[in-house]
Amino acid sequence: MLPPPRIVIGSRPWILGGWALPTVVRRPATPDLYRLVAAALIVLGVGLGATALATVHHRTALTRDITGVSGPLSVSAQDLYRSLSDADATAATAFLTSGAEPAALRQRYLDDIARASAALTVAARDADDADTARLAVLTDQLPVYTGLVETARSYNRLGIPLGGAYLREASALMRTTLLPRAQDLFESAQRRLSGAQRDAAGFPWAVLLLGLCTVAALVAAQVLLARRTHRIFNLGLVAASLVALVALVWPALALSAAAHRVDAGRGTGSALVSVLADARRAALQARADEALTLIARGSGAAFETDYRTAMRDLTGLLGAAAARAPESDREVILQARDHASRWDRLHGELRRLDDRGDYLAAVGRATATGPADPPAVFGALDAAISRALATANDRVDRQAGHGRRALTGLEAALLLGTAGLVAAVLLGLRPRIGEYR
Template structure:
């Protein structure tokens, strides 16, 4: 025992030790309470804010990209565009506009700047598409130039800004998941110090009073152990569930969102190559590169996806392969001068035709993406449920620990009155 403490009268020493133990106990309870509150806020943010923002950004990007691909496909009809394509395009624009409105509510400065660009340029894009449609109905080649300009605006301005919004939202989800999965070292250290202090105090009193047990300090030690064990167990369980959502959900979300983007880009490239009528080599080159990227992305996603999702992603790869085979047939027709035959293949409506293969690919990726998003939300919700009742329990246990310390020292102090 330090010399200063030895010089203290026993009552003063007991008072000092009691105060120190109460401070440690309150510090343990307060730190555990603050950690639990922070983790609960993080998991709630994933389920109620950052997670929905990520899904909204995905929907925005998908709607814009699908609008571009649909507008290009509809243009191939030479003035007599199908009603369902027109309706799909308008629905895409409506969904994109709605997603922009929702995203504005929780945007930071960087996202607000991206949204300002999107809000300003989306009407420009739709105006170019409508001009292209007008010229296409008249049968003039100028319509193709306007459509290519609209697609260039979409790809060079609108989609990069939408991708930035998704990356920002996904980064927020990833950050919350990382923070929610850290080990609660402060709680562990304070818990060990508190238990060690209580044991040390009991040893000191036992030596000075020849009493083996101090009921109050034994009770305080048990309470400290409960605080430590409950906090560590609940926080670790919550962290494990959030981490599972991160490993099996968030990473897969990013990969599948990228895959859906690539598929829609390839679909637009396919139509724009035909629209260019012999001068679309750049679009065809982009199609080949994008499809190679799509195969790589889907292969990586399948390799790291949970078993329940793997079959769906493999089906998407099969649809992509079938689409690629049909695309090669389409290109063979166009390259040997059968433009109308190529257009007929690109716009056919049968269940085994090229557009159906793309639709099946897009549907498979979208379904897998929705499942991955649900997994992120579900795991975060389970992580939050693991902390249920802990905050109230910590408040009660901290108060009980302090009371037990006081009850443990009060009889000893009365002996010196």
Template sequence: MPRLATPDLYRVVAGALVLLGLALGGAALATVHHRASLTRDITAVSGPLSVGAQDLYRSLSDADATAATAFLTSGAEPAGLRQRYLDDIARAGAALTAAARDADDADAARLAILTDRLPVYTGLVETARSYNRLGVPLGGAYLREASALMRQTLLPQAEGLFVSAQERLRDAQRDASGSTWPVLALGVLTVGGLLAAQVLVARRTKRDFNVGLVAASLVALILLVWSSAALGTAAGRVEVGRTQGSSLVDLLADARRLALQARADESLTLVARGGGAAFEKDYREVMDRLTAMLDRAAAEAPESDQAVIRAAREQAGRFDELHGGVRALDDKGDYLGAVAKATGAGPADPPAVFADLDSAVGTALAAANQRVDHQAGHGGGALTGLEIALLLLTAGLVAAVVLGFRPRIGEYR
């Protein structure tokens, strides 16, 4: 095979370096654009979807627990409990409307069921209230039917929305914190090619340096280091948001769900008036899972969140102790005493202790959600302006290669 003449060899090498430079710039630009888009999705779409799904589930579950507690008072229910129930239903309706904006087909089907069945649930609750005010025992049956609808239909659909939102969030976080090996590989290859080209030109021209190729090497090195550092920083931030944010959200959202279910179980056991063994059994299972989940959350949470999670764990234990007192009264036949204890308004009564438990879990959950958003925002900030810079650097690299070889090729004309 005949050897290429020097000018032809220069043209081939220059063309190869231009292609490598364009490939490096294109790969870096595409990666940065994709990662920036993912961080924006986390902060503007998938993150808020997860928070909205949490709010929806919490509102529905709290409405069910509040309705059961209010029912125990018989006759005129406390205005505070009534307003809390109405607020929960209103927040659930608002959350359904918000979720519909970014719902896929599966989520749209879940939302359709929730939208269709929520009025049925509220209708059953209102019927139970009407009978309860009249002192008719049938009200308890309607309330249990309403709670069954909530637990068997509405809450599973709301949980499905949360799981779907969390999967979308985790997918975005996983992609945004993935490897950038194509950029690194092309960067090393381009810098290596430029160094080899300088050696080739130096040997053929007897000159130590080619200003154009030296400039191209510096530009390629800057492009490689800057893009790698920015992408690495963004990936690290998003990964922190995943490990210390969304993973903790999974645990805390489940803990809040279990706490609300335990509260409803306690009230429904009393509403059943001797026929609530199934609710009491569910309460016991739920509380065991709740305490285990809070222990796990405290172990996995960052140090800044551990105190509030431990406080929630203590309140859960305190609520369980008070529940034991309620059951002791009911089991020995003092139903009115059990109801009075379960619905007491004092700071050491079950409602106040549960409020402290729910507040502590809510505080930790808000901090975890905020961490997801902030870390994604910081990650996106690391990429700000990089797309324009990459375009300029790629153009500069190509121009430097052309300027480096053009005079040398011209010497052979």
């Protein structure tokens, strides 16, 4: 009777019943083992270098996008919305004056339209397909809006009441078409900016894990050589281990530092920008509603309701911004909140004049140019919010720039380090392999 078939793995037989398996698996010879070890170490080293290099290159590109594309696009969208909304409010305020409007208001309106046109040009440079469609609507409808305003202005100069209807139609076009598109453009830019910041602030887990695997493999290879050759140190593998440690620690620290900088720009920069931009939008809407309520002459209850809603939003948003802002920014935001409260009190006085039938006195108060009158107080409010926005936008750009500088020179160092690691592995194992020829 034939004995059961068996497989020999190393020096230990394994008996299998039923089928004869003639293949015999043996341990690899020592030179072949060293070649496998060398190949594995080279693959890990090249993988570590390539992963770190790709991560650094991607993070550098993201920080460059923040400072050169998505950040400026967000600022342009803010300027666009502010210019359009201020133009609408200024046109409404200027309309309240009989005949020729004050030169200062006329110039402010023209400056707003010019700034809006310039912001459209800047935004179109870096817009994606969806933003391009929004910009096309803005570009097409802005001349329609200005045409309606000029028609209203002409009738107003002639003393024809029809001018009010044209101005309300212009304001409706601004509120239902132009401003929503501008707001969508800003929100799209903010999403793009936040996405770049989020990706740039992520922890480099792939670099860390692959680096630890590479270092562990190098240590294991040295232990193997020490047992087989009775040599405590292999200078080539020791050098490769040092290079691997540098390739692990330096990118990890640099990427973490860059991520911290970008994340700081997100928390106290772009997130604060969103709140402040909404606050300025509410303030500008309330200013336009104040003027439109007077223009309606007794039938502006809807505009007054919108004013109240906008003021509630403004107060809440400024409070949220003050709570989120760093200490250095908080003072100017609290000043803006104080200006909003003063303006709201003056608006109440204006409404009391109009409600009791003293329309001319209410119009005179709404268009007065004194430092304590509503236009000046609103100007102080708008200036305070604009200063806070400028500081927050600058912080986004500055922190992203610090993050990019933390990665300076790292790509070239990784290329040299990877080449050095591969060379050190070959120099460490090639003599040991040659001993068996």
